[in-house]
Amino acid sequence: MTSVLQVEDLRVWVAGSGKPVLVVDGVDLDIQAGKVLGLAGESGSGKSISAQSLIGILGEKFVYEGDIALEGRAIGHGGESFKNVRGREISMIFQDPLNSLHPQIQVGKQLIEHAIRFGQSRSEAISRAKELLREVRIPDADRAMKSYPHQFSGGMRQRIAIAMALVGDPKVLIADEPTTALDVTVQAGVLRLIKRLCRERDLGVMIITHDLGVMDAMADDLTIMYAGRVVESGCAQDVLRAPRHPYTQQLVASLPMGPSRDGGKARSMQAIKGEPATPRNRPPGCAFNPRCPWAEDRCTEIVPPLEDRGGGRESACLVDPFVPVEAVRKAEAR
Numbered sequence: 001m002t003s004v005l006q007v008e009d010l011r012v013w014v015a016g017s018g019k020p021v022l023v024v025d026g027v028d029l030d031i032q033a034g035k036v037l038g039l040a041g042e043s044g045s046g047k048s049i050s051a052q053s054l055i056g057i058l059g060e061k062f063v064y065e066g067d068i069a070l071e072g073r074a075i076g077h078g079g080e081s082f083k084n085v086r087g088r089e090i091s092m093i094f095q096d097p098l099n100s101l102h103p104q105i106q107v108g109k110q111l112i113e114h115a116i117r118f119g120q121s122r123s124e125a126i127s128r129a130k131e132l133l134r135e136v137r138i139p140d141a142d143r144a145m146k147s148y149p150h151q152f153s154g155g156m157r158q159r160i161a162i163a164m165a166l167v168g169d170p171k172v173l174i175a176d177e178p179t180t181a182l183d184v185t186v187q188a189g190v191l192r193l194i195k196r197l198c199r200e201r202d203l204g205v206m207i208i209t210h211d212l213g214v215m216d217a218m219a220d221d222l223t224i225m226y227a228g229r230v231v232e233s234g235c236a237q238d239v240l241r242a243p244r245h246p247y248t249q250q251l252v253a254s255l256p257m258g259p260s261r262d263g264g265k266a267r268s269m270q271a272i273k274g275e276p277a278t279p280r281n282r283p284p285g286c287a288f289n290p291r292c293p294w295a296e297d298r299c300t301e302i303v304p305p306l307e308d309r310g311g312g313r314e315s316a317c318l319v320d321p322f323v324p325v326e327a328v329r330k331a332e333a334r
């Protein structure tokens with residue numbers, strides 16, 4: 001396994017009236033080449049802010065801290081080396097492809113200008129643009145080059161946004177709810193495309209979605225966030241089939257794995273009892289304690305550290321109630 005992007009202790013504050021609010025609190029992420037890392041958690045848990053901080057597109061009211069390394073090379077935050085990689089070696093697609101595409105400029109012109117910005121000659125940029133449209137399976141690339149984004153369906157527009165994201169030949173692609181706005185049948189095609197690009201280009205992919213069915217199909221590894229912190233991470237199959245953290249356990253139990261038209265958002269918002277913690281109103285200790293059936297007194301005092309549970313699993317729970325039976329037997333036999 002080769003780590004392509006490693007993030008350690010990412011913290012993001014947002015300024016407002018009053019004291020800055022810590023919206024991402026000590027997040028670690030590890031994106032592997034040729035693999036898909038899923039990032040899940042309820043609305044407001046800090047998924048998008050974490051992702052956007054990795055390509056530096058948050059506005060001035062956000063302040064970040066943390067270590068980011070691309071292929072082992074520290075790229076800092078906001079400095080020259082960071083500016084050189086963002087959008088090029090680390091790129092991003094969004095729920096709305098029009099975040100990456102100008103609605104009134106022909107698709108070909110946008111791709112060509114983007115490639116020229118990254119140092120290609122005009123003729124190189126033209127052939128690169130056509131090549132990328134073919135790679136994302138846009139039919140009739142010559143015609144597509146002369147068309148405007150609104151002339152394509154939502155699924156095709158997302159494919160073009162993916163082509164834009166590939167112009168700099170990135171090592172990492174971050175996809176924030178890339179198919180939430182699409183019909184289920186179209187979703188599947190776009191997800192297959194992302195997975196194919198991941199494998200063929202040895203691309204490190206991070207995907208954010210509320211839809212655990214999509215996660216199940218897409219993710220190799222999975223990180224679960226709650227109130228700006230990571231509560232669990234590990235191999236996606238293990239995390240989804242045998243959650244270790246009480247929050248993950250409830251999230252998985254509340255979300256049927258089948259597809260949903262809104263990416264599972266409505267289901268997840270009403271599914272777990274109690275109010276989700278917000279960064280402005282994060283309970284002391286373990287942020288999940290007011291909703292957790294396993295909570296003890298110490299859970300209101302101590303922020304649980306993310307601990308190694310073996311087999312590539314990590315979870316942040318003081319009680320750790322879902323220890324697999326074999327692990328208990330082994331410990332007792334010792």
Ligand SMILES: Nc1ncnc2c1ncn2[C@@H]1O[C@H](COP(=O)(O)OP(=O)(O)OP(=O)(O)O)[C@@H](O)[C@H]1O
Nearest residue numbers: 014023041042043044045046047048049050278279
């Ligand atoms: N522009 C902003 N200004 C102030 N606070 C913000 C801003 N964007 C996000 N936040 C706050 O940061 C926290 C994390 O937001 P974020 O958008 O990362 O959540 P998310 O996990 O992506 O949620 P969702 O699943 O709804 O997309 C939220 O509590 C939100 O209120």
Ligand code: SF4
Nearest residue numbers: 286289292299317318
């Ligand atoms: S630390 Fe306590 S409150 Fe938090 S998930 Fe574990 S048992 Fe529940």
Ligand SMILES: [Mg+2]
Nearest residue numbers: 047048049176
């Ligand atoms: Mg989001």
